[in-house]
Amino acid sequence: MKNKYSLNEEEIHLFQQSVAGTKRINQDTVLHSPRRKKISYIAPERVQQEQIDASYYFSDEFQPNLDTEGPTRYVRGDTSHYELKKLRRGDYSPELFLDLHGLTQIQAKQEIGALIAACRREHVYCACIMHGHGKHILKQQTPLWLAQHPDIIAFHQAPKEWGGNAALLMLIELDEP
Secondary structure (H helix, E strand, C coil), rough: CCCCCCHHHHHHHHHHHCCCCCCEEEEEECCCCCCCCCCCCCHHHHHHHHHHHHCCCCCCCCCCCCCCCCCCEECCCCCCHHHHHHHHHHHCCCCEEEEECCHHHHHHHHHHHHHHHHHHHCCCCCEEEECCCCCCCHHHHEEEEHHCCCEEEEEECCCCHHHHHHHHEEECCCCCC
């Protein structure tokens, strides 16, 4: 491939003279990772029991009173509506993602229960569930299940960068470290 901007010898010499005596700048930007308690080993029996416990709260018969106008959203009664606004604006970035594409309702319930258990175990405050569009079965059921769980503080339809109306961002109540 031919170089589009080729320089002649005089221009190269002029450039080398102008940058003579300079030195490379070291990258000194500091990135802070989220503070989470690292867990070295968890027994598989405990993980399985956490998933069972978390999915215990989900019922298909119970219909919570959710707003049907506008985007899918919910905030627990003891929580400020400002948290919901911050979710809507995308102020929280999810640390864990769950993709429900291709799962049955039973599998989806188990996976959501596992996600909530993992968030509590790993001290993750915000997570994203991607339910997709499809036949709107999981899209309708997921908010109903989440509204029943006592550890869910709030959820809102995700902003475009996290999936738009095919995903939900949720805030999970954590035990104080």
